[in-house]
Amino acid sequence: MEGGGKLDTILEMRNITKTFTGVKALDGVSLKVSRDEIHALVGENGAGKSTLMKILSGVYPHGDYSGSVDYEGSECAFKSILDSEKLGIVIIHQELALIPYLSIAENIFLGNERAKGGVIDWHRTVSMAGELLAKVGLDENPNSLIMNIGVGKQQLVEIAKALAKKVKLLILDEPTAALNDEESSKLLDLLLELKKQGVTSILISHKLNEIARVSDSVTIIRDGKVIETLDNATRKVDQDRIVKSMVGREIVDRFPKRDSHIGEVILKVEDWTVYHPLYEDRKVINGVSLNVRRGEVVGLAGLMGAGRTELAMSIFGRSYGKRHSGRVFKDGKEIQLHSVTASIDNGIAYLTEDRKNYGLVLIEDVRSNISLASLPKVSAGQVINQGKENQAATAMQQQMRIRCTGIDQIVESLSGGNQQKVVLSKWILSEPDILILDEPTRGIDVGAKYEIYTIINRLISEGKSIILISSEMPELLGMCDRIYVMTEGEISGELDREHATQENIMHCIMNHQRGTKE
Amino acid sequence: MSVIGRLFKNNIRQYGMVIALAFIMGLFQITTEGIMFKPMNVTNLVLQNSYVLILAIGMLLIIITGGIDLSVGSVAAFVGAVSAVLMVDHNMSVMNAMLIGILIGALVGAFHGYFIAFLRIPAFIVTLAGMLIFRGFTMAMLQGQTKAPFAKSFQALAAGYLPFMDLRWGSLNVIALAAGVLVSIILAAVMLHSRRTKRKYHFEVVPLWLDIAKIAVIMAAINLLTYEFAGYNGLPIILVILVALILIYTFVTERTIAGRHIYALGGNEKAARLSGVKTDMVKFWVYVNMGVLSAIAGLIVAGRLNAATPKAGTGFELDAIGACFIGGASTSGGIGTVIGTIVGGFVMAVLNNGMSIMGVSVDWQQSIKGFVLLGAVCFDFYTKSRSQSK
Numbered sequence A: 001m002e003g004g005g006k007l008d009t010i011l012e013m014r015n016i017t018k019t020f021t022g023v024k025a026l027d028g029v030s031l032k033v034s035r036d037e038i039h040a041l042v043g044e045n046g047a048g049k050s051t052l053m054k055i056l057s058g059v060y061p062h063g064d065y066s067g068s069v070d071y072e073g074s075e076c077a078f079k080s081i082l083d084s085e086k087l088g089i090v091i092i093h094q095e096l097a098l099i100p101y102l103s104i105a106e107n108i109f110l111g112n113e114r115a116k117g118g119v120i121d122w123h124r125t126v127s128m129a130g131e132l133l134a135k136v137g138l139d140e141n142p143n144s145l146i147m148n149i150g151v152g153k154q155q156l157v158e159i160a161k162a163l164a165k166k167v168k169l170l171i172l173d174e175p176t177a178a179l180n181d182e183e184s185s186k187l188l189d190l191l192l193e194l195k196k197q198g199v200t201s202i203l204i205s206h207k208l209n210e211i212a213r214v215s216d217s218v219t220i221i222r223d224g225k226v227i228e229t230l231d232n233a234t235r236k237v238d239q240d241r242i243v244k245s246m247v248g249r250e251i252v253d254r255f256p257k258r259d260s261h262i263g264e265v266i267l268k269v270e271d272w273t274v275y276h277p278l279y280e281d282r283k284v285i286n287g288v289s290l291n292v293r294r295g296e297v298v299g300l301a302g303l304m305g306a307g308r309t310e311l312a313m314s315i316f317g318r319s320y321g322k323r324h325s326g327r328v329f330k331d332g333k334e335i336q337l338h339s340v341t342a343s344i345d346n347g348i349a350y351l352t353e354d355r356k357n358y359g360l361v362l363i364e365d366v367r368s369n370i371s372l373a374s375l376p377k378v379s380a381g382q383v384i385n386q387g388k389e390n391q392a393a394t395a396m397q398q399q400m401r402i403r404c405t406g407i408d409q410i411v412e413s414l415s416g417g418n419q420q421k422v423v424l425s426k427w428i429l430s431e432p433d434i435l436i437l438d439e440p441t442r443g444i445d446v447g448a449k450y451e452i453y454t455i456i457n458r459l460i461s462e463g464k465s466i467i468l469i470s471s472e473m474p475e476l477l478g479m480c481d482r483i484y485v486m487t488e489g490e491i492s493g494e495l496d497r498e499h500a501t502q503e504n505i506m507h508c509i510m511n512h513q514r515g516t517k518e
Numbered sequence B: 001m002s003v004i005g006r007l008f009k010n011n012i013r014q015y016g017m018v019i020a021l022a023f024i025m026g027l028f029q030i031t032t033e034g035i036m037f038k039p040m041n042v043t044n045l046v047l048q049n050s051y052v053l054i055l056a057i058g059m060l061l062i063i064i065t066g067g068i069d070l071s072v073g074s075v076a077a078f079v080g081a082v083s084a085v086l087m088v089d090h091n092m093s094v095m096n097a098m099l100i101g102i103l104i105g106a107l108v109g110a111f112h113g114y115f116i117a118f119l120r121i122p123a124f125i126v127t128l129a130g131m132l133i134f135r136g137f138t139m140a141m142l143q144g145q146t147k148a149p150f151a152k153s154f155q156a157l158a159a160g161y162l163p164f165m166d167l168r169w170g171s172l173n174v175i176a177l178a179a180g181v182l183v184s185i186i187l188a189a190v191m192l193h194s195r196r197t198k199r200k201y202h203f204e205v206v207p208l209w210l211d212i213a214k215i216a217v218i219m220a221a222i223n224l225l226t227y228e229f230a231g232y233n234g235l236p237i238i239l240v241i242l243v244a245l246i247l248i249y250t251f252v253t254e255r256t257i258a259g260r261h262i263y264a265l266g267g268n269e270k271a272a273r274l275s276g277v278k279t280d281m282v283k284f285w286v287y288v289n290m291g292v293l294s295a296i297a298g299l300i301v302a303g304r305l306n307a308a309t310p311k312a313g314t315g316f317e318l319d320a321i322g323a324c325f326i327g328g329a330s331t332s333g334g335i336g337t338v339i340g341t342i343v344g345g346f347v348m349a350v351l352n353n354g355m356s357i358m359g360v361s362v363d364w365q366q367s368i369k370g371f372v373l374l375g376a377v378c379f380d381f382y383t384k385s386r387s388q389s390k
Helices: A004-008 A049-056 A081-086 A105-107 A120-135 A151-164 A181-196 A210-213 A239-246 A308-315 A340-345 A353-359 A366-380 A386-399 A416-429 A445-461 A471-481 A502-517 B003-012 B012-031 B037-066 B072-089 B094-118 B121-140 B152-159 B172-199 B210-228 B237-257 B255-269 B267-274 B279-305 B317-326 B336-358 B360-389
Strands: A009-020 A023-034 A040-043 A066-071 A074-078 A089-092 A169-173 A198-203 A217-222 A225-231 A265-275 A283-294 A297-301 A321-331 A333-335 A350-351 A434-438 A465-469 A482-487 A490-496
Touching: A004 A198, A004 A225, A009 A040, A009 A049, A023 A198, A023 A217, A040 A049, A040 A181, A040 A210, A040 A225, A049 A089, A049 A169, A049 A198, A074 B012, A074 B279, A081 A089, A081 A181, A089 A333, A089 A465, A089 B360, A105 A120, A105 A151, A120 A151, A151 A181, A181 A198, A181 A210, A210 A239, A217 A239, A217 B037, A225 A239, A225 A283, A239 A321, A239 A350, A239 A445, A265 A308, A283 A465, A283 A490, A297 A308, A297 A471, A308 A434, A308 A465, A308 B121, A340 A350, A350 A416, A353 A366, A353 A416, A353 A434, A366 A416, A386 A416, A386 A502, A386 B172, A386 B279, A416 A445, A434 B317, A445 A465, A445 A471, A465 A471, A465 B037, A482 A502, A490 B012, B012 B237, B037 B072, B037 B152, B037 B255, B037 B317, B037 B336, B072 B094, B072 B121, B072 B317, B094 B121, B094 B152, B094 B279, B152 B279, B237 B255, B255 B267, B255 B279, B267 B336, B317 B336
Parallel strands: A040 A198, A040 A217, A089 A169, A169 A198, A297 A465, A297 A482, A350 A434, A434 A465
Antiparallel strands: A009 A023, A009 A066, A066 A074, A217 A225, A265 A283, A265 A321, A321 A333, A482 A490
């Protein structure tokens, strides 16, 4: 140990303050990261985590903020992201920065090419990429295209890319947001392995169980300030305390209670089968039958790729797949849902899991996003009644408590939780009887999640029915009256509230998989 | 921040281009020693550019959906040629020939729309093909020659004036003056009514004096313009057609479900489809609409030249596209207004006109227009990135 105590701290950020045109995004934040630890950074969306990391990686250049950044014992003044990468600080963003049409090897060395005099040495590139892939435990040909591998594997490629840059301090922004449980756990194991090899990590995550599992310390940020840093060397950090610090209030119950008055069956799907849109011989949904009763929250559980989204979208106006067969009944009468409009007219709405790409017109304002699916309701013939439209949108904005400067605000500039409320408002305004919610709380913070749950309960109390698709088991268990488990495009189990536990859901999945393989 | 400051900032793009137009006109008024605002010149400005503006309106709808139409010049020439053959060679009546021309335009638009909307072929490629196809048809149909002359009534469409040209008050045409007064009264009434409606629904309105100032400026501009027309031959028929199209399309884009669907499609096609917008049909119809407007432009060009020529309409597509982008439309779709496009079109038109009067050679005119287009789009990016960082 040369250098003694000084080197125990790899990074120290002191008194960082950053303002955006008068608004303090960070207010005197100090962060100390020890060598060879996994340091978790948590906070609600907009708390300032990403801003802090952008300062660390040089995205916001020195001089743009006040305060100091000490790395490896010397003060840094990064002018760009290149400066920080030179010193071994690498950030992996939530939206992966890989080029889909290039190979794994090309992506790993992008901007860092193995070349002599500007000419790429392909042998060295591919063989070194192979070594790096082995290091991160990814069994793929370095020549495979990025577009042909899944998100979980892409995340590993990003880490390999960081290793190629001789990373010492790795920053991961929500690395497991798009991964299933198995992939997530693999990724977290890799972080622990890298830690042994001398890579320090800063992990930004909303998933408290993951943080509790791998991190050595946890720093909680709220409203641009550090609230506290907790030690987690024993892996026994108090998760409730983290939540309390994050939201600044005690959340007594993560899932609000509701009185359920479940009525007769309102929606019935029988023997629903759908084929893949491109490979027309492949069944994506196979003979699914399910029913939903009035005033009931029905969950759809399953691993990623089980076909839950595909099932929902294929029912909603055949928005997914080809060669649909099967029957859909509402209130006992068969209905035809050949188009989205037909579905909306029949009182079925679908809230997408991907609000940015499928849910919102980001460049338009709150008003027109809310009214988009209900224009005939605010129009006389083909002509929109602006007064009615404004009234409807304002009513939704107030009722859903969308925090915006007004219904004229462009939705792109809203936070994730408020964007989600806009999409939800759009569908509630269309007055559906059955609302399919696909990952309604993905990527939004704890406080906004609670509000979404409250909205679900309110809709239920108004006699509507909800199908809830979620990858977060506690959410399904906390919210649903009944859960269907989907496995490989089929229903592998149905559990009522008493029998719904994580273990039972996993049993359904595992038994079914075994059953199909035998 | 003060109301005016905020208002200006929110609408800097729109006002910016209007101010730029006023500035350019003022500049040319000085450099051309007063020729710019001579009644005859103002009238000519409208007559010369009407067809490009008509094309630009259709082009705007397409650009909002995220597409492009390169074929409009060729389609205009083709429709002009067909109607010329019908009228000159087959002695068909003007009305019938025009209706057939417009029908052909719609069919050509449907042809493009079919490939773009239903077969998902990129618009750039489909309309590039259309540009070649219909230019070829035009040349084949005219066999490389010019077809002329047309009946007086057909020429009047592009070069005629409203009746009672000689009804004058002093040297001024009474019809034009009256139209100016009438239009500005209607406009003021409409604006005040919309203000009242907003208040009824308790929405924020700008201070009354500001609205009144705005109305006063617009009234002054309208009456100044009609005064100019009154000093020459009165109101050109084509101006009436143009104003009607501007009003109709402004209404359609801003106040109807169809318009909202066009913007939503351009802003995010997938989200629009999942919200019940029939995206394929919307795309198809904007190209049919473009075909119809191309046909109208083609008839006007033929009427103005009093001949159908194989080279008619060459380069129109670029003027129309340029007008949209100068007028604030976004290359990635979802953004743009009819009135902005018209202002953009006039910026280009005034530049052409002013430089021609000054005797700037055609080569230089091209370059200067290029720089203006580039400058306008840069300005757009600058204001957008600034408003986003806030």
